[in-house]
Amino acid sequence: MTNTPETGTDQTAAATRPKVSVWNIANVVTVIRLAMVPFFAFCLFLPGPGWRVTALVVFLVASLTDLLDGELARRYGLVTDFGKIADPIADKALIGAALISLSALDELAWWVTIVILGRELGVTLLRFAVIRHGVIPASYGGKVKTVLQIAAIVSYMWPGVPEPIRWTVMGAAVVVTVGTGLDYVIRAVKLRQVAKRARAQ
Numbered sequence: 001m002t003n004t005p006e007t008g009t010d011q012t013a014a015a016t017r018p019k020v021s022v023w024n025i026a027n028v029v030t031v032i033r034l035a036m037v038p039f040f041a042f043c044l045f046l047p048g049p050g051w052r053v054t055a056l057v058v059f060l061v062a063s064l065t066d067l068l069d070g071e072l073a074r075r076y077g078l079v080t081d082f083g084k085i086a087d088p089i090a091d092k093a094l095i096g097a098a099l100i101s102l103s104a105l106d107e108l109a110w111w112v113t114i115v116i117l118g119r120e121l122g123v124t125l126l127r128f129a130v131i132r133h134g135v136i137p138a139s140y141g142g143k144v145k146t147v148l149q150i151a152a153i154v155s156y157m158w159p160g161v162p163e164p165i166r167w168t169v170m171g172a173a174v175v176v177t178v179g180t181g182l183d184y185v186i187r188a189v190k191l192r193q194v195a196k197r198a199r200a201q
């Protein structure tokens with residue numbers, strides 16, 4: 001989860017806080033999650049149930065670090081702009097690697113992967129496009145979306161989960177992914193308007 005409760009509009013408050021090192025424990029956990037992504041994908045492509053279980057465990061551990069970095073940042077005041085940007089990117093890399101691998105292995109329809117990754121890429125580009133006006137942190141809906149995506153991916157990786165359950169959870173993940181993507185577009189437009197108004201004053 002993102003390691004900030006801030007909105008893009010409270011930058012003034014952020015500016016008055018003491019400087020936090022980029023290499024704090026919360027950001028290190030985020031970077032470790034990113035480093036786990038290639039290992040996870042590698043395990044997923046190796047044959048045999050043992051490697052599948054290893055991939056599942058790596059995925060679950062990486063997903064748990066998603067909760068951990070946000071909690072550490074909030075609890076110990078380690079919120080940084082790097083964390084606000086790197087945390088969603090690390091999440092997207094993990095989810096993206098899982099979806100692409102499952103589709104390449106013919107276990108998940110490609111259209112699901114394309115729709116979800118299209119939204120994730122779009123939101124990342126949107127964040128960079130408006131970054132001069134402020135950072136758009138992960139919303140509550142964005143966090144729910146990530147949990148749904150993780151649950152859906154686990155249901156596809158966990159042996160023996162009935163197909164209707166997989167489809168239902170993945171369907172919910174797709175709907176919330178697209179819905180929250182649209183919500184970020186609205187947030188970006190508002191952020192731009194607020195910044196423009198502030199400049200005009």
Ligand SMILES: O=P(O)(O)OC[C@H](O)CO
Pocket residue numbers: 001002066087088091092123137138139141142143145146180
């Ligand atoms: O929906 P996003 O892009 O804000 O991403 C949400 C994060 O992955 C939550 O950890």
